[in-house]
Structure formats: structure tokens, C-alpha cells
Amino acid sequence: MEYAIEVKGLRKEYKGFNLQDVSFRVPQGYIMGLIGPNGAGKTTIIKLIMNLLIRKAGEIRVFGKDNIQHEAEIKERIGFVYDIPHFYEDVNLKNLASAMSPFYSKWDNRLFLKLIDEFELPLAKKFKKLSHGMKMKFSLALALSHDADLILMDEPTSGLDPVFRQDLMDRLSKMMLDEGKTVLFSTHITSDLERIADFITFINDGEIVFSSKRQDILENWGVIKAGQDFLEHSKIPGFKGYRKSDFGVEVLTSEIKKAAAVSSSDYVIEKANLEDIMYFMGRGDQNV
Amino acid sequence: MKIIISNSSPDPIYEQIAVQIKNQIISGELNEGEALPSIRKLAQQLQISVITTKRAYEELEKEGFIDTVGGKGCFVAMQNKELLLEKKKKIVEDKLSDAVIEAKMLGISIDELQEMLLLLYKEDE
Numbered sequence: 001m002e003y004a005i006e007v008k009g010l011r012k013e014y015k016g017f018n019l020q021d022v023s024f025r026v027p028q029g030y031i032m033g034l035i036g037p038n039g040a041g042k043t044t045i046i047k048l049i050m051n052l053l054i055r056k057a058g059e060i061r062v063f064g065k066d067n068i069q070h071e072a073e074i075k076e077r078i079g080f081v082y083d084i085p086h087f088y089e090d091v092n093l094k095n096l097a098s099a100m101s102p103f104y105s106k107w108d109n110r111l112f113l114k115l116i117d118e119f120e121l122p123l124a125k126k127f128k129k130l131s132h133g134m135k136m137k138f139s140l141a142l143a144l145s146h147d148a149d150l151i152l153m154d155e156p157t158s159g160l161d162p163v164f165r166q167d168l169m170d171r172l173s174k175m176m177l178d179e180g181k182t183v184l185f186s187t188h189i190t191s192d193l194e195r196i197a198d199f200i201t202f203i204n205d206g207e208i209v210f211s212s213k214r215q216d217i218l219e220n221w222g223v224i225k226a227g228q229d230f231l232e233h234s235k236i237p238g239f240k241g242y243r244k245s246d247f248g249v250e251v252l253t254s255e256i257k258k259a260a261a262v263s264s265s266d267y268v269i270e271k272a273n274l275e276d277i278m279y280f281m282g283r284g285d286q287n288v
Numbered sequence: 289m290k291i292i293i294s295n296s297s298p299d300p301i302y303e304q305i306a307v308q309i310k311n312q313i314i315s316g317e318l319n320e321g322e323a324l325p326s327i328r329k330l331a332q333q334l335q336i337s338v339i340t341t342k343r344a345y346e347e348l349e350k351e352g353f354i355d356t357v358g359g360k361g362c363f364v365a366m367q368n369k370e371l372l373l374e375k376k377k378k379i380v381e382d383k384l385s386d387a388v389i390e391a392k393m394l395g396i397s398i399d400e401l402q403e404m405l406l407l408l409y410k411e412d413e
Contacts, residue, residue, distance in 0.1 A: 029338070030337075030338060030339065031337065031338075169335065170335065173331065173332045173335050174332055176328060176331065176332060176338055177328045177329065177332050178328075179328065195301075195335055195336050195337065196335060196336065196337050197337055198337040198338055198339040198340075199339075213339055214337065214339070215300070215302070215337075215339060215340065215343065218300070219300065271298075
């Protein structure tokens with residue numbers, strides 16, 4: 001398998017936050033979702049891939065090449081969307097696009113104008129006059145207009161309505177017809193990922209919790225709902241967290257089949273979705 | 289080819305796809321040697337992940353329903369229709385035998401069981 005992105009032993013330190021030895025790989029030809037609670041390190045990872053931050057340690061390869069040594073060459077093949085789009089505030093969209101397009105040898109102006117039209121963006125308006133959703137759409141139009149081999153997006157769907165989100169998923173899905181294309185995007189709207197993402201990387205508090213096929217996660221992770229005595233069965237296989245109420249307990253496990261076999265009392269098992277996983281694990285120390 | 293995916297079904301999506309294609313092969317809606325849409329095309333059309341459709345095709349290939357020809361795509365395998373029907377019958381037999389075991393445990397007589405079966409069989413007509 002070829003990898004569009006390989007991240008190895010990545011470290012970054014801020015006051016009160018550390019990215020600790022993050023390693024994961026994004027196979028070429030697939031869509032990976034990067035999920036995690038706010039402040040988990042998603043944006044930091046994406047910015048490090050784009051070499052917008054200075055790392056403490058580690059290695060990043062994009063299309064098999066070091067992302068610092070071959071920065072310009074790599075970036076030309078990436079369509080990038082920031083969580084908060086930054087462009088010159090006082091310039092209109094048309095001029096912004098003319099300023100950006102020369103950086104891309106495969107810039108397709110016809111496609112760009114088509115997207116602008118479909119996204120209903122006003123070319124004559126200054127960037128600062130746009131709503132957040134429109135700024136996002138503008139960045140997406142730029143990212144999708146130069147036949148990029150890798151689409152790298154940080155929370156691209158935040159601030160977008162469900163119709164447009166679905167439309168974006170559609171476009172990504174179409175892009176995947178070409179097995180040379182790869183998508184990595186972070187999101188906290190996990191429903192965007194439930195169908196089209198091939199891989200999910202979950203990051204919590206600066207550490208990778210898992211990076212695997214979405215299918216495997218949905219098959220093996222589950223929530224067991226039972227009476228409070230269930231917790232006293234102590235060793236629950238794959239125990240990842242719990243929530244307790246006066247009437248019972250909900251337990252998140254990564255080994256649903258084994259965990260279910262432990263209990264003799266009444267319980268209900270449900271498959272965990274990505275949101276459950278984020279919720280139970282994001283609660284941190286309270287659960288363990 | 290027709291494929292309907294239910295998001296509320298407990299069966300994984302790859303299995304839903306595999307079962308439906310299998311049924312269409314057995315019923316003859318899909319003919320021997322017929323080309324199936326590519327893994328990526330199917331994923332795009334159904335708006336699901338490439339890995340999911342890939343897994344569905346892998347299951348079908350493992351069971352001998354389809355062949356993958358490198359560089360050309362996937363095709364309905366040449367096969368013995370009778371053998372397929374036989375396989376299907378085996379599934380019915382297995383399910384019936386499960387029902388018989390349950391019935392015996394509950395002390396349901398063969399007459400009662402036959403009556404149940406008759407009712408169920410006629411229900412759909």
C-alpha cells in the first residue's frame with residue numbers, strides 16, 4: 001500500500017498541551033477522518049503537516065517525500081482548507097483567486113468559476129464582507145480547483161448547513177473515483193464520516209487513541225447498558241470509559257464480543273458510533 | 289443492478305451489499321460473465337466508503353460468486369445454477385432445524401409446528 005501521508009513520532013509542545021509521539025499513516029486512494037474533542041491536537045497535526053508550525057521532533061512524509069525539504073513541490077499537490085480561512089481582508093474574491101492561482105500549475109479556472117457559481121459566491125465582494133460559511137466555501141473552491149492529489153481540511157464542515165455538507169461529501173466521494181486521490185479531514189461532526197470515511201484516526205489530549213479502518217471500529221466497539229452492579233464485574237474486556245446514573249451504567253468497550261460474555265445479569269448492547277467513542281473517552285479521568 | 293442500503297439495519301453495509309448482489313445472481317437478474325460496477329464507482333454511487341464496497345466484493349469473491357480480473361474489474365462468476373440453489377436450500381434447512389430445536393425445547397408438537405409453518409407460508413401469498 002502506498003501512503004499519501006506518513007507521520008512518525010511527531011511532537012509539539014505548548015504551555016499546557018503536548019502532542020506526544022503521534023504516528024499514523026493515510027493510505028493513498030482513501031478518505032481518513034481525524035476526530036477528537038476540542039483542543040485534542042487536530043489542528044496542530046494538520047498545521048504540522050503543512051509545515052506551518054515548528055515541530056519539536058518527528059518526521060512527516062507527504063507523497064513519500066519529506067514535508068520540509070520538498071515543501072513547495074508537495075504543497076502544489078495539496079488542496080488545503082483552514083478551520084478559520086485567512087485571506088487578505090480588503091481584497092475581493094476575484095482578485096484573491098488571481099493572486100493564488102499562479103502557485104498551482106494545474107489551476108483550472110473554468111472549474112473554479114463553476115464552483116464559485118455553484119457555491120453562489122459573490123466574486124466582486126471583499127473577503128471580509130463574507131459570512132463564515134461563505135469564507136469556508138471560498139476556501140473549498142480554491143482547494144478543489146487545482147486537481148490536488150491530497151485534500152487536507154481542518155473542520156471544513158463547521159458553520160455549513162446540512163445541504164452544503166452533504167454536497168461536499170458528494171464531491172469528495174466523486175473524487176475518490178480516482179484512486180490516486182486522498183482526503184484527510186478533521187471534524188467534530190462525526191455523522192459526516194459515518195458513511196464515506198475509510199479510516200478514522202482518533203486523537204485525545206495530544207495522543208492517538210486509534211487509527212484504523214472505520215469498519216473495524218464500528219464492528220468491535222460498543223456500549224453496554226446494564227445495572228450498576230455490572231461495573232463490579234471489574235475486569236471488563238476492552239473497558240474504555242463509563243457513565244453512571246441512578247438507574248444504571250453505560251460502559252464503552254473496544255471488545256464488544258468479549259465484554260458481553262462477562263455478564264450474566266440483564267444488559268443491552270449497542271454498537272458504539274463515533275460520537276459515543278468521543279464522548280466517553282473525551283471525559284478523561286472521570287471514568288477511570 | 290439494484291442495491292438498497294438501510295442505515296438502521298443491524299447488518300453491516302458491506303454485508304447488505306453482498307447479500308443483495310448474491311440474490312440477484314441466484315435469481316438470474318445478474319448473468320454469468322456480466323460486469324459489475326467498479327469498487328470505486330459503486331462507493332461513489334452509494335455514497336459509502338471505498339473500503340466498504342471492497343469488502344463486499346471480497347466476500348462475494350471468497351464465496352465464488354464473482355471473479356476479479358486484474359485491470360479489468362469484477363464479473364459474475366461462471367457457475368452451476370443448481371449448486372447455487374442447493375446452497376440456498378441448505379440455508380432454509382439450517383433455519384428450519386433451528387426452529388425445530390427451539391420447538392422441542394418448548395415442548396411444541398410436530399402438529400402444532402406444522403400448523404405454524406402453514407400459517408406463515410400462507411401469510412405472504
